Amino acid sequence: MVDTLSTNAKGFDEHSIPSAVENTVPADYLKDHTPILVIMGVSGCGKTTMNTHLSEKLGWDMAEADDFHPQANIDKMAHGIPLNDEDRWPWLDKIHDWIQDHMDRKVPGTVTCSALKRAYRDRIRMPGVVFIHLSGDYDSIMERLSHRQGHFMKPRMLKSQFETLEPLGKDEIHMTIDVGLRMAPEIEAEEVIDTLGLQCDVKTHTTQVKAERARQAARKTEQD
Numbered sequence: 145m146v147d148t149l150s151t152n153a154k155g156f157d158e159h160s161i162p163s164a165v166e167n168t169v170p171a172d173y174l175k176d177h178t179p180i181l182v183i184m185g186v187s188g189c190g191k192t193t194m195n196t197h198l199s200e201k202l203g204w205d206m207a208e209a210d211d212f213h214p215q216a217n218i219d220k221m222a223h224g225i226p227l228n229d230e231d232r233w234p235w236l237d238k239i240h241d242w243i244q245d246h247m248d249r250k251v252p253g254t255v256t257c258s259a260l261k262r263a264y265r266d267r268i269r270m271p272g273v274v275f276i277h278l279s280g281d282y283d284s285i286m287e288r289l290s291h292r293q294g295h296f297m298k299p300r301m302l303k304s305q306f307e308t309l310e311p312l313g314k315d316e317i318h319m320t321i322d323v324g325l326r327m328a329p330e331i332e333a334e335e336v337i338d339t340l341g342l343q344c345d346v347k348t349h350t351t352q353v354k355a356e357r358a359r360q361a362a363r364k365t366e367q368d
């Protein structure tokens with residue numbers, strides 16, 4: 145496995161300084177396993193956005209939960225009908241297989257999945273999995289959702305998502321990002337990286353820095 149972890153992982157420690165996040169990931173947990181971060185929470189909490197930022201920063205494999213849904217599930221949600229357990233089990237099995245494949249090959253990754261019920265999380269839980277819960281009250285999430293354009297999942301579905309959501313137990317390996325703190329997306333991603341002590345991919349980072357320098361140079365040329 146690539147050395148994805150630095151030595152300053154902030155494992156669960158009751159004496160640690162309180163921060164913006166709840167963290168039950170034991171120290172050294174991710175040194176002993178291939179890390180797969182499952183970014184979870186109700187519709188519109190920011191899972192896809194977080195996944196994109198983490199992927200840019202870490203350079204890991206990434207997957208989107210919506211890509212594993214059969215068209216029938218997408219159609220159902222687009223018509224405003226919440227999914228039930230029967231709709232979700234085959235979808236969760238596919239996400240499980242993606243995670244298992246990465247574990248078998250020791251390739252770290254990030255994947256979104258609403259993972260609303262504990263039983264759903266049980267279906268995809270395995271050593272190395274850390275749930276990253278983008279958590280907030282109805283109004284905080286609705287504020288995010290109400291700005292989103294063109295997505296099949298409409299804001300009116302949020303109520304049923306909250307009704308289905310079962311909060312993570314202390315015994316579930318996870319960290320929580322509080323949506324109510326209104327952190328910018330890239331800061332939320334940095335909170336995850338910093339809290340779990342992950343290392344940014346140097347090659348990805350260098351490419352991003354070079355791209356940013358090129359953008360700045362182009363802007364300067366335009367201004368001159």
Ligand SMILES: Nc1ncnc2c1ncn2[C@@H]1O[C@H](COP(=O)(O)OP(=O)(O)OP(=O)(O)O)[C@@H](O)[C@H]1O
Nearest residue numbers: 187188189190191192193288291292297327328329
């Ligand atoms: N940190 C943030 N601050 C403000 N807005 C955000 C933040 N993160 C995401 N958003 C916005 O919130 C909306 C929902 O985000 P996103 O689509 O990533 O959520 P999601 O959980 O993947 O939704 P779904 O489960 O329905 O696919 C988008 O308009 C996105 O730009």
Ligand SMILES: O=C(O)[C@H](O)[C@@H](O)[C@H](O)[C@H](O)CO
Nearest residue numbers: 186187188210227258259297
């Ligand atoms: O469990 C569920 O109800 C679904 O997975 C939803 O969460 C959607 O997939 C997603 O929110 C839309 O992008």
